[in-house]
Amino acid sequence: MPSQIPIQEGLFTWPSEEPRLLGSRCCGCGEVSFPVQKSCPACTGDETEAIPLAREGTLWTWTIQRFPPPAPPFIGDRESFEPFGVGYVELAEGVRVESRLTVNDPAQLEIGMKMELVVEPFDRDADGNERMLFAFRPAAAA
Numbered sequence: 001m002p003s004q005i006p007i008q009e010g011l012f013t014w015p016s017e018e019p020r021l022l023g024s025r026c027c028g029c030g031e032v033s034f035p036v037q038k039s040c041p042a043c044t045g046d047e048t049e050a051i052p053l054a055r056e057g058t059l060w061t062w063t064i065q066r067f068p069p070p071a072p073p074f075i076g077d078r079e080s081f082e083p084f085g086v087g088y089v090e091l092a093e094g095v096r097v098e099s100r101l102t103v104n105d106p107a108q109l110e111i112g113m114k115m116e117l118v119v120e121p122f123d124r125d126a127d128g129n130e131r132m133l134f135a136f137r138p139a140a141a142a
């Protein structure tokens with residue numbers, strides 16, 4: 001039976017009512033990274049622990065992707081492409097996460113606004129399973 005599967009293992013907790021991105025924290029200097037890093041990008045220490053990240057953050061910067069990205073990695077139907085928002089969301093841990101945004105209307109996006117993590121269907125694989133991808137939405141829309 002087709003089901004919902006994460007687009008990539010280890011990126012976020014799924015299935016979950018309140019999905020969280022999975023990051024890593026350096027046991028040496030405390031630097032937090034996303035996605036999980038085996039060694040610390042700040043101090044090159046090789047001891048890190050996986051941690052769930054905050055579900056909310058602030059919009060650090062954003063843009064609207066108006067054209068289909070090159071294929072690969074773009075695998076969708078170029079005819080039905082719809083512009084989508086993409087941005088960096090800064091989480092409480094201080095890490096900035098590059099993410100798809102749920103809105104593509106510039107009037108609804110403002111640097112510094114509160115954003116909230118959601119997991120939504122992205123596309124389907126050959127077996128008909130819905131592949132799930134994380135995105136951020138304006139927290140006010142919740």
Ligand SMILES: [Zn+2]
Binds near residue numbers: 027028043044
């Ligand atoms: Zn470190």
